[in-house]
Amino acid sequence: MKHHYELPREKLPIHRKAVRLEWLTIGYLITAIVGIYLTLGNSQAMKTAWIEDMLSLIPPIVFLIAARIRNRPPNERFPYGYHRAVSIAYLCASLALTLMGAFLLFDALLNLVATEHPSIGTVELFGHHIWLGWLMELALLWSAVPAVFLGRAKLPLARDLHDKVLFADAKINKADWLTAVAGMAGVLGIGLGLWWADSVAAAVISVDILYDGLENLRAVVTDLMDTRPTTVDDKVDPLPARVENELRKRAWVKDVRARLREEGHVYFGEVFVVPSTEQNLLGNIERAHQDLHDMDWRLHDVVVTPTRSLEDQDGSNGEG
Amino acid sequence: MGMVATAVLTALTLTACGIPRDPEGTLERVEGGTVRAGITENHPWTDLSGGEPAGVEVDLIEAFAESLGARVEWFDGSQAELLESLEKRELDVVAGGLTADDPWAQMVTFTQPYAEISILVGVPPGRQPPEEIDGLRVAVERGHQTAALVEDAAGIPVEVDDLSGARGLVAAEEWELEKLGLVPSEIELDKAQHVVAMPRGENAWLVRMERFLSDRAASVDELLQEHAS
Numbered sequence A: 001m002k003h004h005y006e007l008p009r010e011k012l013p014i015h016r017k018a019v020r021l022e023w024l025t026i027g028y029l030i031t032a033i034v035g036i037y038l039t040l041g042n043s044q045a046m047k048t049a050w051i052e053d054m055l056s057l058i059p060p061i062v063f064l065i066a067a068r069i070r071n072r073p074p075n076e077r078f079p080y081g082y083h084r085a086v087s088i089a090y091l092c093a094s095l096a097l098t099l100m101g102a103f104l105l106f107d108a109l110l111n112l113v114a115t116e117h118p119s120i121g122t123v124e125l126f127g128h129h130i131w132l133g134w135l136m137e138l139a140l141l142w143s144a145v146p147a148v149f150l151g152r153a154k155l156p157l158a159r160d161l162h163d164k165v166l167f168a169d170a171k172i173n174k175a176d177w178l179t180a181v182a183g184m185a186g187v188l189g190i191g192l193g194l195w196w197a198d199s200v201a202a203a204v205i206s207v208d209i210l211y212d213g214l215e216n217l218r219a220v221v222t223d224l225m226d227t228r229p230t231t232v233d234d235k236v237d238p239l240p241a242r243v244e245n246e247l248r249k250r251a252w253v254k255d256v257r258a259r260l261r262e263e264g265h266v267y268f269g270e271v272f273v274v275p276s277t278e279q280n281l282l283g284n285i286e287r288a289h290q291d292l293h294d295m296d297w298r299l300h301d302v303v304v305t306p307t308r309s310l311e312d313q314d315g316s317n318g319e320g
Numbered sequence B: 001m002g003m004v005a006t007a008v009l010t011a012l013t014l015t016a017c018g019i020p021r022d023p024e025g026t027l028e029r030v031e032g033g034t035v036r037a038g039i040t041e042n043h044p045w046t047d048l049s050g051g052e053p054a055g056v057e058v059d060l061i062e063a064f065a066e067s068l069g070a071r072v073e074w075f076d077g078s079q080a081e082l083l084e085s086l087e088k089r090e091l092d093v094v095a096g097g098l099t100a101d102d103p104w105a106q107m108v109t110f111t112q113p114y115a116e117i118s119i120l121v122g123v124p125p126g127r128q129p130p131e132e133i134d135g136l137r138v139a140v141e142r143g144h145q146t147a148a149l150v151e152d153a154a155g156i157p158v159e160v161d162d163l164s165g166a167r168g169l170v171a172a173e174e175w176e177l178e179k180l181g182l183v184p185s186e187i188e189l190d191k192a193q194h195v196v197a198m199p200r201g202e203n204a205w206l207v208r209m210e211r212f213l214s215d216r217a218a219s220v221d222e223l224l225q226e227h228a229s
Helices: A009-038 A044-055 A058-069 A085-113 A132-161 A163-172 A176-191 A197-224 A239-246 A280-294 B001-013 B026-032 B057-068 B080-088 B145-150 B174-179 B201-217 B218-226
Strands: A122-125 A127-131 A251-265 A266-275 A299-306 B036-038 B071-076 B093-095 B116-121 B137-141 B156-160 B170-173 B183-194
Touching: A009 A044, A009 A058, A009 A132, A044 A085, A044 A132, A044 A176, A044 A197, A044 B036, A058 A085, A058 A163, A085 A197, A085 B156, A122 A132, A122 B201, A127 A132, A127 B201, A132 A163, A132 A176, A132 A280, A132 B170, A163 A176, A197 B080, A239 A251, A239 A266, A239 A280, A239 A299, A280 A299, A299 B093, B026 B201, B036 B057, B036 B080, B036 B174, B057 B071, B057 B093, B057 B201, B057 B218, B116 B156, B116 B174, B137 B145, B145 B156, B145 B170, B145 B183, B156 B183, B174 B183, B174 B218
Parallel strands: A266 A299, B036 B071, B036 B093, B137 B156, B137 B170
Antiparallel strands: A122 A127, A251 A266, B116 B170, B116 B183
């Protein structure tokens, strides 16, 4: 088996399962997209749901590409490895979602103001003329129900792997029920003679897209700005504090501060130690370095460095 | 999630009868009332030359109105005027030999095609039909999209007002070639999808019309024979 530069051995089966689910997601999304395309008709809500499904393809594709790239060994040109590659792709994807959501919202509101009445007629199926609206409802149902189940399956994997792209993707899938309900209500509204129901539904769906985009944008921007590490749920990660507490217990350590940042799955950073004695400093540091590596698989590349005083370091003593 | 699904399904079943509805209640108004129909001249689909409206689409619309217990009031005008009135919902339907590729499709709604007629290249009897029309001159009726179709097939369109005077190759709908006594070749330039125009958003009205036209689709050939002479 290839050497993996990020995940420990026990996480690899989980990762493989995630990869399988993401391929399944892509295949399923393509059928949903085709289904909606065939029943698009004149409906603004259907068009918006269609675009949302196409945008939903981005996170799984980013995940699968990142899975390949991150595992490349560091080399002379990229001494820190390729972990950041996924953050860049994630940024592009979030930007696309945000811009698309904003545009679609604007479009839906314009439509509402123009008081356009959508026409939905019949299609001929097996010799009968069926109202296209019914087929639209079916297409929307298919585009939502499996997505919710896929999202539920991926969520625990994302937590286990500390993978924010997978987490965001799972949340987007799970929230697809909102798109389906809005879209179906919109089409039903048209059926009942409420011509504005379609534009309202389209507006609701586009707000959902916009919200997803902004959420992800916020997450990836803070990631790239090297904020302190957070869990996939966006809570402060207790790991840096754990590192400090563990090292403080040692006799040779007077004071310690950990400054860590995320790169994809793993953490890089510096642990500044003010030693109480300079005796056997190198040995102590080496042992601390090894212990940290064993403590948590995410502490990928952490440098333990001695310093005379903690005040000189960036990152502050509790402020900021 | 299960409860939501049940509620949605129940709602759908209960409201399934009576869907779709018209925002402006067109079908309800027309039933037992009057169909305000716009007509623009396009023989043999619509004909105003005899004083009374006649033609394939006139027959269809009058039969449709009869099925609703309604009478038809005909308004004539140019295609542009009529479609504008239709958009403003001052008319209920407009007929004029319209086809699905008409550029006015955005402002109004077209029904599903009630007839699909091949546009073929025909030759006078006794002449060998060509395999292609590359660089050949083909007569077309002025004011139709047929000229563009001939150009797309690399032919040279020659626009005339009356096809009966044309000699040599002619491009027209299949029934017209037959009427002119020409022999249709294998070259099909396009399929003309004949529709009538309806106001946007009146979906109950639209669905009723589409179902009626689909039921009568077989009779279009007969009607063409009758009116094309």
